[in-house]
Structures are given as structure tokens and as C-alpha cells.
Amino acid sequence: MIELRGIGKSFKVAKRSAGLTQALKALFVREHTVVEALHDITFQVKEGEIVGYIGPNGAGKSTTIKVMSGILVPDQGFCSIMGYTPWKQRTAYVHHIGVVFGQRSQLWWDVPVIDSFELLRDIYRIPAAAYKANCELLAETLDLRDLLHVPVRQLSLGQRMRCEIAASLLHGPRILFLDEPTIGLDAVSKIAVRQFIKTINKEKGVTVILTTHDMSDIEALADRILMIGGGTLLYDGTLGELRGKFGTQRTVTVDYRAHAQPLDVPEASLLSWSPERAVFSVDTENASIADVIARLSRQVELIDVAIETKPVEQLIVELYKEHDV
């Protein structure tokens, strides 16, 4: 459905140096440095997937989204999305995609939401019946009924984001690009937005590509992670695989009835100990958690056991570290 092969893009950036003389000089002669924003990006996305596109700031996420949505023309490489080359057949292609820029609104600020929707209907030339059906479905699933007649400027950020997503789905696109859809949202709104993304993916089979800095978005939504850093694709795999790669460590915390002697557990390394509580780190590659707990229960009278995996956030940080970005 989506195929990118060897996409590369570099930008000329004007050098800015400090000092008045330098600034005056820059008025006439501008020195440019060439920044390689994307280098040999290659990946494929199948229909119906949800792909989380992650990477630190300035890594090239937005540039990739811009190339895929037909805004930017890359310097080299091949890209085919639903049979279109996005930047060549722009107007035909964009009928099939929806784009949400989390930081920018696409709704008309001073008029009720429904007016914006109707204008979008005319922009996309959505047939009346399809518009009505889509509008009702979206209002239902996103719980927008009460919001449709409120001017956009009076909506809260969470309410607005729900309307933004609805607006980009009115024309029934097959692919949805979400650029930081949960930025600045409160916990309740975040969950509502994620729930909705899942729903349209499941029920309508919409392929979703989302960029985010919030790893809980990835955890809740993405089947697959693409990580980009310094313009290069560094990781392509599922969250499970990432866990397998870095996440074999478990932290086991046990509470027990006061026990004076130190515990003896050769399978695990002791992180902290007190007469009532001990914390172990277990590498699941070498030992099973069950063995550790079994051994512990022979030595002390256990009250509570908690097993924690490393949070995704931590995994991503390690991935960034491994690739030095």
C-alpha cells in the first residue's frame, strides 16, 4: 500500500553567524550549508497497519510525512502510495489521505465546527449521501454531537483535536497521517483520541501513520515502530521485538514477614534489601521469574510480589543511545 525506496532529501540552510559585520555581510553573500534531512529511507506499510513513527526532534519525521503527503518533492528515491506518486499527482492523490497536524488547526476559527465541515465537503467534493453518513458516524464515535454548533475558538484543546481528526476523515481517506495528535492533551482526551484511532483502524481498515513523542501512544496503538534519527531509518520492527531486544530485564519486588538473614537467590542480582523488603533484577534470558519466586518462598513468608518490565519510554531511550542520536 505504501512503499518508499531510497528516499533522500537535503535542504540548504543559510548560515547565520553572530556579530554586526557578519550580519551585514549576510545581506549580500549568503553562505549555505547543506543539511541532509532524509537519507536513503526505505520501508513498506501494509493496508490496515498502525505504524508509529518516532525519533528525536529534528530527526526527519515531519519531512518524511511531508514527502508522503505530497507537500514536499524529495531529491531522489521512489515512493508509491496506493499506486500514486504523491508529489506528481497531488490533487488526485490527496483525495485518499487525511492529514492531521497536531500543532496547527485546519478548522475555521470563528465559526461553528459544522460550518468548517461543510466547507471541507465542498473542497473535497464529497457526495451528499456519503458526507451525511460519514458525518453522523464520526459525530457518534467521537462524541461530537454537542460540539458541532460551537465556534472552534470556544472548544478546549481536547475537544478541538477530536474535531480536527473528524475533519480529516470526512472524505473517507484510506490512509491517515497524524503528526503528534496527542500533543498537549489531558489524560482523558488522550485516551479518547487513541480509542478513536483504534476504532477507525479496526472498523474502516484505515491505515494510520503517526508521529509522536508520547511513548504511551505507541504502546496503546502501534503494531509497528519505525525509528528515524539523523535522517536515517534506524529501527523497523514491532514493539514486542523491541522489548525482546532490550527488555529482558525484570524488576522483582518482594515484601515478606520480617526476616533477619540476607536472602540467597543465585539467579537474580539483589538491588536493595531490608528486613521486610527486597528488590531483585532478573534477566529473563538466563533465569525464569517462577524459579526466583519459588526459591524466595522457600526462604521467607511472602506477603506481596510485584514484577515490572522496563517502561517503553526507557526502551526507546536505550534504542536512541544505541544508535547515538
Added chain:
Amino acid sequence: MRLYFKYLSILFRSQMQYRASFWLLTCGQFFSPFVMFAGVYFMFERFGQLRGWSFYEVALCFAVIQMAFSLSECFARGFDAFSGLVAGGDFDRLLVRPRSTALQVLGSKFEFTRFGRLLQSIIVLVWALTNLPVAWNAAKAVTLVMMVASGVLIFTGIYMLAATLCFWTIQGLEVANIFTDGGREMAQYPLNIYQKWVTVFFTFIIPFGCANYLPLLYILDKADGHEVMYMLAPFAGALFLLPCLLVWQIGVRHYRSTGS
């Protein structure tokens, strides 16, 4: 075209959210060219005529160009205010919609308060027309309408060129004002009062002369033969928009390859 009116309607409703500001600005717009026109009036009071042009003839010239200017500022404001659209990154949004960029930019902004200025110039127009001894016929009336329309298109073309500059530099747009405001000021008077090169520039490069001076000669029966040519001058002026559209397309292509 239908979509253009939809844009018009939604932005009009937006504007109506701020009624007080709308009325104040409209009044302001009504009075600002009034001062300019008063200048013209007092000049004629002092000198009687200008190179064979009477006060009412110049008033007609003034009214036509002011009408064209206010209409273009109202309906093509999107291009005039385009730098904001690029700087804010909202131009990307237009590119992911299945319509031409020119139409979407036109629809991005309207300046309804310019109706104040329009009203003022209509008053001047009516005043000038009732005092001019012109033998009116259908052809002349059509020509007059075409003059205003042609002026609107020329101003729009200049806004477009200025907007295209935004793709290369966000600053330095004051250059365009030389042609919009400057052109308007010059074209308020019949072009033959100026130096030759000014006349040539505003006839063949930025063809304001085609929109008011040349057809005005026809309306006032000052044309020396070839009346049809003078009458059709507004169409020639309107052609100015075509190269502007072309330049705009080049600008959009540049934007899409540099992303800046």
C-alpha cells in the same frame, strides 16, 4: 467558483463575529481615500485643469482605480496577506487538499472592511458621471465596467507576484507596495501627464493604463480613431494576470522542493 463563494460566506460569518471592529474599520476605510480625493479637488480649485483634463474627468479616473483597488483588496486579500500563511506553515495544509493552490489562497482571506473605500469611490464615480457631458451608450457603459474589472485583475496579479516572493524571502515585501500603492497613486491621474517612460511602464509592464487611461479616452471621446482598440484595452490589461499565474506556479514548485 462555487467554492470561492463558500469561502466568502464562511469568512463573512467569521467577520460578523466582530461587528464593532468591522464597522469601525469600514468607516476608517471610507474616510482615508476621502483625504486623497480632497487633495485632487483643491488642486483643481487652484489650477482649473491639468494638461487639458478637467476636474470631473480626473475624478472619473480616480474613482475607477480606487474601485478596482478596494475590490481587489477585498476579494484577493488572500494573496496580499500571503506571507502569514507561509510563515505560519499553513500553506502545507492547502497542499494536502485537492484544489488548486491559487483558488485556496484567494479563499483564505477576505477584507470586507474595504467596502467603506468602495462606497466612497462609488460616490465619486457617480458625482463625476453626472457632471460629465458624455453621450452614453451601451458600449461605453460596458467599457466602464470592464475598466474596473481589468483593474481588479491587475492588482490581483501584483499581489500574486508579491506573494510568490514569499517563497524566497519572508521579508522585503515592501517592494510590492511600490507597485500596488504606487501604481494606484499614479493611475489616479490620466497617464499622459507624466514623463514618457512612466506612461510606457504603466501601459506595457504593469498595464494600469489599459485599465483606465486608454479606455477613458474612448469614453470621453478623446480617442484619435481606432475606437475599438481603446475600448478593448481593458482586456489587454487583464492578460497581465496570466504571466502572474505562471510565476505563482513556479513559486509553488520551488516551495515544494525546498520546503522553506
